[in-house]
Amino acid sequence: MAFSALRSSQRRVMLGLLTGLPWLGVTSHPGDAFAQEDEPVEIQAPIDVQAVQAEALIEIVDFLGNGPGDPAVAKERFLQEMQSFVHLELGFAFRVCEWSDEEKNTIRTAVNERSHLLTDMLIAANGGQVNVSGDTIVAHTSSGAVLNANPFVRIEELVTQVMKELAPPEKLAIYQTECKLRDQFRREAAVGIVMNVLDRKLSLTQQQYQSLHEKLMERWTKAINISTENYQNNPEYAPQLPPNIMQKELDKDQRAIWQALSKYDFPMQLGAVQFNEAKWDE
Amino acid sequence: MSSRQAFVLLTLLSLQSLASSSSLGQEFLIDRSTIESWIFQSQGDAKAGRKALESQIELKVRAIEQSVTLTEEQRRQLHLAGNGDVKRFFDRVNSVFEKIESMKLDQRNFNDAYQLAVPLQTQVSSGLFGKESLLDKVSRGILTDEQRDAWEHAERERNRRSQEAIAKSSIATIGLTIPLTAKQRDELLRRVIDKLNEPRWQGRPLQGPFASMLVSYHLAKIPVEDLESFLDAEQIKAFQLVKKQVGPIEQYLMAQGVLDKEADE
Numbered sequence: 001m002a003f004s005a006l007r008s009s010q011r012r013v014m015l016g017l018l019t020g021l022p023w024l025g026v027t028s029h030p031g032d033a034f035a036q037e038d039e040p041v042e043i044q045a046p047i048d049v050q051a052v053q054a055e056a057l058i059e060i061v062d063f064l065g066n067g068p069g070d071p072a073v074a075k076e077r078f079l080q081e082m083q084s085f086v087h088l089e090l091g092f093a094f095r096v097c098e099w100s101d102e103e104k105n106t107i108r109t110a111v112n113e114r115s116h117l118l119t120d121m122l123i124a125a126n127g128g129q130v131n132v133s134g135d136t137i138v139a140h141t142s143s144g145a146v147l148n149a150n151p152f153v154r155i156e157e158l159v160t161q162v163m164k165e166l167a168p169p170e171k172l173a174i175y176q177t178e179c180k181l182r183d184q185f186r187r188e189a190a191v192g193i194v195m196n197v198l199d200r201k202l203s204l205t206q207q208q209y210q211s212l213h214e215k216l217m218e219r220w221t222k223a224i225n226i227s228t229e230n231y232q233n234n235p236e237y238a239p240q241l242p243p244n245i246m247q248k249e250l251d252k253d254q255r256a257i258w259q260a261l262s263k264y265d266f267p268m269q270l271g272a273v274q275f276n277e278a279k280w281d282e
Numbered sequence: 283m284s285s286r287q288a289f290v291l292l293t294l295l296s297l298q299s300l301a302s303s304s305s306l307g308q309e310f311l312i313d314r315s316t317i318e319s320w321i322f323q324s325q326g327d328a329k330a331g332r333k334a335l336e337s338q339i340e341l342k343v344r345a346i347e348q349s350v351t352l353t354e355e356q357r358r359q360l361h362l363a364g365n366g367d368v369k370r371f372f373d374r375v376n377s378v379f380e381k382i383e384s385m386k387l388d389q390r391n392f393n394d395a396y397q398l399a400v401p402l403q404t405q406v407s408s409g410l411f412g413k414e415s416l417l418d419k420v421s422r423g424i425l426t427d428e429q430r431d432a433w434e435h436a437e438r439e440r441n442r443r444s445q446e447a448i449a450k451s452s453i454a455t456i457g458l459t460i461p462l463t464a465k466q467r468d469e470l471l472r473r474v475i476d477k478l479n480e481p482r483w484q485g486r487p488l489q490g491p492f493a494s495m496l497v498s499y500h501l502a503k504i505p506v507e508d509l510e511s512f513l514d515a516e517q518i519k520a521f522q523l524v525k526k527q528v529g530p531i532e533q534y535l536m537a538q539g540v541l542d543k544e545a546d547e
């Protein structure tokens with residue numbers, strides 16, 4: 001019997017006993033002994049993400065004991081939760097250059113009409129547990145929704161698509177440039193925090209520091225999905241980095257320490273938007 | 283599945299059967315290899331754990347050598363001190379072995395045994411050679427003034443990089459709740475970095491939560507009239523709310539000695 005095949009409640013009980021932390025979600029907590037390896041091992045067979053999405057909503061209220069949830073209700077609730085993040089992104093788009101009120105209205109309306117597309121990333125709601133690898137789970141929201149994609153990236157893609165159709169090309173170009181700069185900034189922040197952990201743990205030479213920094217900026221695609229504050233506050237953890245980069249850049253002693261370091265990709269934790277009364281998109 | 287994972291799985295499955303058993307008084311034994319797997323999680327056992335700790339000594343010595351040239355005698359003394367830390371750690375490991383082996387374990391107190399191993403597990407994960415270690419103390423004692431200056435300079439550079447990354451991370455996080463353009467992010471970053479570069483902060487190598495709290499503190503202390511030069515009214519309103527939340531952080535940093543109200547105002 002595979003550990004991942006156990007019911008989520010059983011997994012929580014067992015890990016709770018071992019760690020002293022009750023109600024652990026095994027797919028999302030560093031206390032999970034399986035999460036310590038370089039490679040995720042929880043999946044026993046390739047995951048059909050479409051099938052998981054279709055079925056996950058059925059077991060959404062698993063540990064609350066309320067029986068199967070209604071997928072339509074879960075999706076609606078999720079969309080309401082995403083609404084303030086959509087406002088934020090529109091607020092960003094409307095700040096990067098000058099827009100007329102009419103242009104703003106057109107774009108806002110079109111984005112809102114298509115926001116239902118965002119439910120594609122929802123794989124469970126109401127704190128339900130899904131039987132997928134830690135790699136598949138990218139974010140948790142404050143209402144307990146579990147997402148398989150970075151919601152900020154997905155919303156940016158949605159707005160970009162609408163702008164491609166409705167915005168003047170020069171304004172679309174400015175928005176895309178700003179998005180690129182923001183992505184770069186987020187990536188630098190994430191790589192910088194991880195480099196701090198590596199530098200403290202592995203005593204990198206100046207050359208190693210520069211080379212690793214450069215390679216992670218180029219090739220660590222998940223950088224903007226990590227929750228940087230978790231690595232800042234828990235330097236005993238490191239995210240799972242591309243093994244080929246680490247193998248190549250580190251020497252024998254450093255590799256031994258890197259192998260021994262606990263690896264865990266903390267999913268993003270989306271709080272409620274702090275300033276949700278702000279009229280960002282006006 | 284590796285042998286270690288299989289072992290942990292077996293432990294978990296035994297616990298599952300115990301949890302569903304009605305015989306709560308049933309005793310069971312934990313052998314040393316199980317305790318070792320708790321303490322040396324990623325390494326799996328004490329032998330591999332010791333090897334990893336010994337590698338860390340060499341790395342710590344090399345970190346110093348990146349900025350200064352050590353004599354053979356200095357290297358020898360550093361290794362001696364590092365090995366002393368490892369010995370001290372394994373003395374504690376042995377003491378935990380003995381305590382757990384002397385316990386009569388059943389389902390109810392199994393977690394107590396695990397909790398005895400947790401501090402050691404944390405120490406392995408966070409590193410043995412911090413400020414309180416023999417290795418750190420000896421390294422400060424045996425270096426010449428010139429070597430110490432060079433090493434401290436390298437450490438300052440490392441701290442600077444670290445603080446800059448933390449500042450960027452905090453501003454990127456703010457960008458998830460307040461929409462900021464590239465220019466606005468850069469303006470905020472410059473102000474925080476300027477603060478952190480002030481002489482009174484340079485000698486304080488902050489890590490972990492302190493560092494991000496300090497960045498939040500500096501961000502919240504940017505005067506409104508300054509914010510008005512690069513943020514719009516809605517953004518400033520949101521920042522004002524951030525300012526309100528910084529009070530407890532400020533008190534905490536003062537209580538920890540990170541902030542000195544008079545010096546830092």
